[in-house]
Amino acid sequence: MVSILSLPPELLSSVFSELPGVDLARIALVCQQFHAATKIESVWQRRCFEEYNFTSDQLKGWPEESYRTVYTKVLHPYGHILGTWQPQMGPYGGLVSIRVQDGMLVAIQYLPPVDPKVCLPLRSRQLFHIRINEDKQTIVECLKGPNGPHKLQVLPGNGDAESEDNFSVLCSKPDKHRLFESRQEELQNWIREEVGLEGHANLQHNFPNMHDHHIELLRIKYIILNQYDSSCLFKRLPTPVDNSDVPFKAGFFKGTYGGHGIEIVSVTYQDNKLLGTKITGDPNVPARQLSIEAHLDEPMILTKTQQETLGNIEGLQKDDVLVKDPKLLAHSQSFAVPYGVHDRGMGEVASQIGLQLDRCKRRYFATGLIAMHGFRNSSRTPCHLVVFSEDVFALLWLELHSISWFHRVTELL
Ligand SMILES: [Zn+2]
Structure with missing residues (x-):
């Protein structure tokens, strides 16, 4: 009888490559032959790819370009956090992408561009990374603040070790996030970034063009976000879903939300509806709420005259403008x-994208979610969703007398 031990390591390794990596680690301890077989890279290459979609391109840049090391030290313990996540920071939410980049796992937070420049790319900052050092140890480091990397723990979220849909982080040295001695200075600096005035040295009479109300909203945001500075829960974001025959592809969009600045929504499709869910939010309408609901089975065509005033639009009977036969x-x-x-930003869209905005592709009956501060008295208010291109749409809020502009997020998440 042929013993499995008499198989050459290459053959053993191909048997082993069928097994999930967690067992490979144990197998390696059984005997020397097994140990030798589990050292064969192809075994680990296959595990890396099948379990984490980790390709040969992604192996470049790791300190030791070994699938086995990457798998055992980083992917197996931390690969479950790869993907797109929403930090649970009160009403504000957020967008974080965790991916393999430059020989490590990197968590990048994406922030909307400064209002009203809705067509600019998202701003980004690295939150933490997971790497392997020269001694083949796994290093998890927080990258917040100007004082260099420091220790961070990645923990199961909600105490549920098995959950693939959440995790949390705990920074061991949040005082390293501080740039300034005084909180006041720190706040001023943060507001400068949020309103796009970085580098303006003399800000004693700080923001002459801004209303007190706007400053107050930013101050509240700063205080609340700070509560999540040292620890934060992350929830996995569902991938936006396409339907057949949609006006544009599902995905993430930046939109102008007035006093709250630019926010990020996820546009997905369900039945005959386009759904825009807030990825980032504000104290009126928080993250995770359904901001936009458009009825794709209710397309309409309005003449130029019908659009001249809101009074004209409000005076329209639905049947006058509804297109019952989509062929028309x-x-x-x-x-x-x-x-x-x-x-709120049409000029930005027109100049950045070069779109002629006196023509649109589609227009639908829709509703938008509004609420008082603290998400009180929320209600859905009548809107028109207007589609201009694959990457640009607008939401006309009839009762708010305003129009929000949305531009597709093109960053690879
Ligand atoms: Zn930290």
Whole structure:
């Protein structure tokens, strides 16, 4: 009888490559032959790819370009946090991508561009990384603040070790996040970044063009975000889902939300509806709420005259403008911002994208979610969703007399 021990390591390794990596580690302890077989890279290469989609390109840049080391030291213990996540920071939420980059696992937080430049890329900052040092030890480091990397723990979220859908982080040295001695200075600096005035040295009379209300909103945001400075729970974000025959592909979009600045929404499709869920939020309408709901089975066409004023639009009977037969929808139709509507970024979109915004592709009946501070008295208010291209749409808030502009997030998440 042929013993399994008499098989050459290459053959053993191909048997082993069928096994999940957790068992490989134990097998290696059984005997020398097994140990030798589990050292064969192809075994680990296959595990890396099948379990974490880790490719040969991604092996470049690791201190020791070994699938076995990467698998056992980083992917097996931490690979479950790869993907797109929402930090649970009160009403503000957020967008974090964790991926393999430059020979390590990196967590990158994406922030909306400064209002109203909705077509600019997202701002990004590294939150933490997981790497292997020269002694083949796994190092998990927080990258917040100007004082260099320091120790961080990645823990199961909600105390549920098995959950693939959440985790939390705990920084051991949050005082290293501090840039300034005084909190006041820190706050000023943070506000500068949020409103795009970095590098302006003399800010004693700080923000002359901003309303007190706006400053107050930023101050509240700063205080609340600080509560999540040393520890934070992350929840996995579902991938936006496409349907057949949609006006544009599902995905993440940046949108102008007035006093709260630019926020990020996830656009997905369900049945006959387009759903825009907040990825980042604000104290009025928090993250995770359904900001936009458009009825794709209710497309309409409005003439230029019908769009001249909000009064005209409100006076319309649904049946006058509803297109019952989708075949009657032309390639484009006229679009105009009604008189007196507060336009939040049309000029930005027009100049950055070079789109002619006097024509749109589609227009649908929709609702948008509004609420008082603290998400009190929330209600859905009538809106029109207007589609301009694969990457640009707008939401006309009829009762708010304003229009929000949305531009697709193109960063690889
Ligand atoms: Zn830290």
